[in-house]
Amino acid sequence: MAVTTWPTGSALGYGGDYNPEQWPRETWDADVALMAEAGVNFVSVGIFSWAMLEPREGEHDFAWLDELLDLLHSRGIMVDLATPTAAPPAWFFATYPEARVVTRDGVPMGPGSRGAASPSHPAYQRAARDIASRIAERYADHPAVVMWHVHNEYGAPVGEDFSEAALTAWRIWLRQRYGTLDGLNAAWGTKFWGQVYGEWEHVMLPGPTPSVRNQAQVLDFARFTDHQLRALFVAERDAIRRYSDKPVTTNFMANECPTTDLWAWAREVDVVSNDHYLTAADPRAHVGLALAADLTRSVAGGRPWILMEHSSSGVNWQPRNIAKRPGEMARNSLSHVARGADVVGFFQWRASRVGAEKFHSAMLPHAGTDSRVWREVVDLGAHVGALAPVQGSTVRADVALLWDTESHWAQDQEWRPSVDLTHRERTRAYYERLWRDGVTTDFAHPEADLSGYRLVVAPASYLLTAAAAANLTRYVEAGGTLVVSCFSAVVDEHDAVHAGGFAAPLRDVLGVRVQEFLPLREAESTKVAWSGSAESAGRTLAASVWHEHVTPVGAETVATHLDGPAAGMPAVTRNAHGAGHAWYVATVLDVTELATVLGDVYADAGVTPSGLAEDLEVVVRRADDADYTFAINHTDSPAVVPGVTGTALGDGTDVGPDLTVPAGDVVVVRTPATPGGDPAS
Amino acid sequence: MAVTTWPTGSALGYGGDYNPEQWPRETWDADVALMAEAGVNFVSVGIFSWAMLEPREGEHDFAWLDELLDLLHSRGIMVDLATPTAAPPAWFFATYPEARVVTRDGVPMGPGSRGAASPSHPAYQRAARDIASRIAERYADHPAVVMWHVHNEYGAPVGEDFSEAALTAWRIWLRQRYGTLDGLNAAWGTKFWGQVYGEWEHVMLPGPTPSVRNQAQVLDFARFTDHQLRALFVAERDAIRRYSDKPVTTNFMANECPTTDLWAWAREVDVVSNDHYLTAADPRAHVGLALAADLTRSVAGGRPWILMEHSSSGVNWQPRNIAKRPGEMARNSLSHVARGADVVGFFQWRASRVGAEKFHSAMLPHAGTDSRVWREVVDLGAHVGALAPVQGSTVRADVALLWDTESHWAQDQEWRPSVDLTHRERTRAYYERLWRDGVTTDFAHPEADLSGYRLVVAPASYLLTAAAAANLTRYVEAGGTLVVSCFSAVVDEHDAVHAGGFAAPLRDVLGVRVQEFLPLREAESTKVAWSGSAESAGRTLAASVWHEHVTPVGAETVATHLDGPAAGMPAVTRNAHGAGHAWYVATVLDVTELATVLGDVYADAGVTPSGLAEDLEVVVRRADDADYTFAINHTDSPAVVPGVTGTALGDGTDVGPDLTVPAGDVVVVRTPATPGGDPAS
């Protein structure tokens, strides 16, 4: 279903998870009064309320929720009403112990924490559908409800399941996928190590084994796990749909939880939602935030999306939960908005005195309203309120990074050439290089239409299907610029090495053969001689982790290893192919060293870095009638964005011809569109 | 039962665990002869002898023990006779496999090692009571037996138990604790994450779960575990009591094993006993020893206690088992005596050639009597013999550190703001500061009467009840000096954040509000500007791990953060409240930096540091007629204690007006009491 009206109307949404069942009734009145003070217009309700809504199996109590929704509606607060299926009640586990999720080692996971039951167990499937139906039936026409929030963060903490129910479902899923055992045996390469299956009933889950498991089987198990979770979502969504045509969403975790394949999930939701929390140990966590936001926008097909949860300050589940510095919450929130979010949501409205997340920050902290956090929450609410004109505008990118969860699943398995070369690290390194260069970036699936991009970067395409390789080849032939990182195009969709050897499907477009992988020892560092464009030629770059024995078959060598196992061999190559160019980076360069490579790549692609101060983040959202320039200053000094003219949303001051952003601050400038022209040019 | 006569009479006890069943009969005669040579007058017998005393269920063999006790008695060696219930025989596990302890992951623990069966299983409870009764009945009047030793080191290696028997007992315990499910649901905050229980039968042990467990439930499980172990002790004690009124003890592990709440245990024993082993990796392990000894004395209510086990040299269960240096055993032993021990015991008399502890040192090592260890054991025996006058004297302290095992249980759980801030580390840091300053210290429960102390230090009061907070407030009002470390008074007895926010119950006495916790990143260090007393003002201190956003509401700021997340905010505050003062240290300062803080605190409290050389440990035991000054020189040079006049116990030399302690040596000086005055002044 396409969403024609944004759930929060012409305003941006502002609010968070609201769990008033934890509090006495009088607190509810205080809450809604404070919500008004903070500009909250949107809350998510009922996410963990199953035990309160169905205290015993088949006995329901909706009175408190009736009262709550009426109260919220009376104050004009819109509700994203949840199905509570992420937290089955204690009676469920007691009544259906066999529906518990089982670990790989055979340990059943009990209640007393959080997390769903077995996605494959009929009792859970039935119970989840039932409670979702009852909620939808009762509240389909409640005027407070503007959206449905199914479950919570599918894929964490429950993903893989080794229960008997999972085994049964697994065999059914495999039969549907492969039709015959011959198909399965071929796909899994079972002739290796004598694993051939002669009966469907002999096929097991990839449980405990003496040595490493069949990697194609494990890859399929990741697909199966994703499928089972998605089937749960679809079942609840369809149960709701019988009663309501309001949009249905579920909150993703973008790149932070690889259990789910977001390209597939995004096709099933009406509006894409995402939760994002900073990685506290990362001093540049705001770059990770931008990556997550760009990925969320990309899986949403470029349409606006909802930041369902983030935090006002520190979280509680990391080893050291760093609180946000003054201004950081606003920078985080508005970076999400700059990258396409039209709702700014928090976990949660009021800090819980009890339970597992008592040290998680909230909009209303334990310290109450006389606190830094509350004051910043109120200020941010006002700013978000002033950004209403932004609603519905979009972000345009000239560059795409390839993102394929299946490749992540495949690369992260055991028995790869080096544990140091990871999908996550390479993706972040290339993304951060683009971010530092001020180049706004989309993510794209390797088999997607890439023709709209000037530059496509493949940072971690270990698994690359023949179709995807052909797609990339066509893209370059048509004039595109492609950068492929090392250890790419190694296996097909069954984790089988491509016929012809490593990277064989990209041989023509890259103009290289990859004979052998040459991993480095731990912490080893080597040198690379760069001979690219006039500006950068002669530089020496530091490489680590990985070399390859690359033989050019048409490509020019742009950088050469000076030492290490590939001494004398190409480290970076460039190949003219059709109307475009394809680069191969056969080693690991960190985000600093990648500047040299990308500098020359941009020239091929016609991409212009922003030239702004480092950590001055600028993103433009475009509407028909105006551009909205978001300038987010992550530094401790004022910074200037040249060539921005217009009006600052919020205080309404005139800006131009340059925009000065105070230290740590965010300014959003509206620039009216020039009729018929690109407003930003 | 109050002990009116000390088990070893008017002498100090000296000896150890004696396990002659491991050796042929002729070795017993050699043993008792060597015991005489070493001055041994006290041994613990039978701790692991169940399988020898009851080789088959219901078939008992006491003949060897009869013979042994007679032999020991014939040489005048007093016996601490054990119940052997820490090591059920193989037949027990074979007959009652369901009585095995089960791990959280569901794995039953078998025999072939050491460790009791399930504390909650009726078969084990019955068998333990039975063997204790039989031993008590048989030996109640044996003249060798002066004391009963129940079990061994309750809480290790067996503590938590996830067996079916534990589950049954858990539900009973919870019903008794909470009466109603409403009470349990409120205490555990089950409305968070939808964990509400509708039936007692739905309540589970805190077993494996997909995400973090309910922390209030886990805290109660720690209480339950402690309770079940203590109930075992009480049952054995009462079984013995039917036959004997000799004192009953069990050997604690003081601060080294947080499974048991020693305040509660100490109420159940007639004499407090403790086992202590140095932490080999700690180059200042003698400070940890002093901490354990002071804690043991404190839970004993200041009365003499028994050092049941320590080691003559290295142990065997640490990664690197450092042997004691010459003289170190004597320093260790006499530090225990200085801090209240009236028995010096070892594990064990003779080193075992077989079994798990063959590399554990003993009084009689594998090398035999021609060895350093044996010679030092004989020398120490003579010294302990000369210390008989000390028996029954006590230690007086002006300072108390708060110690609450429940707070340890609560703080050490998952999902706290920082893994770097631990109960153990902060307690040791504050204790060591006092130790280095030569300030003798008690430990006290936060709800205890503190009126006798000049200074109370709360190094790790994460869990602090409202009653305890009121107690501390009253203490300061009455003129006391209080120091509270960061992350204190955060939660109540149910691990629920106090209403009003962090540290709210101490707001009045401390004069501060704590808005937010600001943990630092790993290994991060920051600076603090100290502006305390004239002597120390202007210093810059190093802080780490933790800052807080503190707002004074009455307190003066004594130190201010210069950088880091709390830059410009108070790091240390001081509040005049009633007739006293309360300090708040809102960050982590190491033992060196704490010197500056405590220096000013002592001035408020009227506490005077000793001013002695570092690592010259001096403690005074006081009797009605004399003081006994223990001077323990941990350094490699002679050291002087000024103002000590009297007679050295042992060699009888006259001392005064100053006492010189040779390098690495221990001198105990008897100073007769001045009638009506404080003998030490």
Add this chain to the structure above:
Amino acid sequence: MAVTTWPTGSALGYGGDYNPEQWPRETWDADVALMAEAGVNFVSVGIFSWAMLEPREGEHDFAWLDELLDLLHSRGIMVDLATPTAAPPAWFFATYPEARVVTRDGVPMGPGSRGAASPSHPAYQRAARDIASRIAERYADHPAVVMWHVHNEYGAPVGEDFSEAALTAWRIWLRQRYGTLDGLNAAWGTKFWGQVYGEWEHVMLPGPTPSVRNQAQVLDFARFTDHQLRALFVAERDAIRRYSDKPVTTNFMANECPTTDLWAWAREVDVVSNDHYLTAADPRAHVGLALAADLTRSVAGGRPWILMEHSSSGVNWQPRNIAKRPGEMARNSLSHVARGADVVGFFQWRASRVGAEKFHSAMLPHAGTDSRVWREVVDLGAHVGALAPVQGSTVRADVALLWDTESHWAQDQEWRPSVDLTHRERTRAYYERLWRDGVTTDFAHPEADLSGYRLVVAPASYLLTAAAAANLTRYVEAGGTLVVSCFSAVVDEHDAVHAGGFAAPLRDVLGVRVQEFLPLREAESTKVAWSGSAESAGRTLAASVWHEHVTPVGAETVATHLDGPAAGMPAVTRNAHGAGHAWYVATVLDVTELATVLGDVYADAGVTPSGLAEDLEVVVRRADDADYTFAINHTDSPAVVPGVTGTALGDGTDVGPDLTVPAGDVVVVRTPATPGGDPAS
């Protein structure tokens, strides 16, 4: 059975594992053509083919194997035909789930990987015997088959098994070993911790326990595990023997897998085979290779052996799989030959596109024949072909290192004095010292006849039986030189400390008493004053990990600790005993510092170091009519071996009087024997 004719006749063997069932039929023809090109004359077939040979229980399909063997024979390629019992088919696990191996925690290991079923389960024993019989019956007379290859790498990944079948077999094995429970109780020292057994049915496997397990029991469990695996081998071997008298082997893993006691295994095979893979993280992995090769030759009794598997370049199962540098494969292969291998085999012929080992290198890599690896494989094949005269010649050593797997099993258990002192590290250190000094070394069991050696080194004899101690004592009395490293002769065969204390059985020969072990703290380093021979006296050596309190009782002190816990005590001693000398090294010296010690030891022993450049490896194989000098240059510069005259095998050039070996290269020189004399002298 003694092998009278070498399986590959008068030629050396060259080839590898061949798994054509993974490939279409047309690939087979390409394979045999390429084998011819590479000089391959020997392949191992069918190692993981059970599921292909017996697709359903009792249904066999030998047609493909018939065709394959005929094809290989038609090209003159000899076949080492395997029994496929290391990889039971999926149907086996489905039909006999109770035959799965169970982990210590009780988790059964399923299929979908690799690894046998429970060695103790009758169903697996029966099925393995059956398939071995059928293969032997069918192919006994096939002309391609020259040898039988039973199973694969016994001991990994399946070794310890805690299944019910294992428990049953364990009790039987213990009854046979001990006869009575009294015997078992005495051997296991069960009176310690009250573990005495009163019924055989009460004896359990050493499964999960609350504290550390009985170490004698764990040691016996290692013996039992080894025994059960070996019984599997013997059963298959005997099944084959009913049909064929061709030699039977199984591939060992030398020092890399301590599950099996190779001295015992070598007595059961007709030809010793070994697999060896470099430790990628070790920059001197070629020394580990030499150690493995010398150990393999030694367990083979000095007879030629088969290098069944090694790799052409990197492997895939280490954290970072370092590819071999150009020339490294040839150096590795020929170092094995130099040390006695008469077959050079690889895993595997053709790289697998699918399955767990797709990133393992092969003779024919993914990159095909236009690749560095293939070219080097072809070159090496030619070189190996030219080495045919070497076949059957042997290696002579003047030095023996003691190697006793039981000591390894015992030392590596928990609760030893220091985790830093390991069997593996000390063995490698002493071995590497000898290697660097150019001293060819055998390995010997401590109870073996040592009279043929000038020098015996005991680097890690923690467990040393009284018989072995007597053997070493006699060896020295008769004029031998002995070096014993620290922590030796500590326990007997039951892990019981020797009566009389540590090292007591060696007291006479070493002339020292060991009072106490004095481990160092982590990373601590101390100094030792060396006062040995005139040449080296006055040196200061660095020691770490371990000191001992050593008292000379006859020995002279050659080195003294300058600091640390043993300051002033002997670090190294030398004792004249009978006609020989015995050295004791009571601390840990690294391979560099050992040079000083061994320098003086060589003088006692009459052993002469080679004096060659470091990393120039020279080994001589001797035949009746000639010596074959293998010179392997691991450096990047040419190197000279003086005094080598003869003809280079391969290119046939004349060599002499000195041999120059190009950088990274290998030269093998044939020197005809002087009639009646030692050809090398």
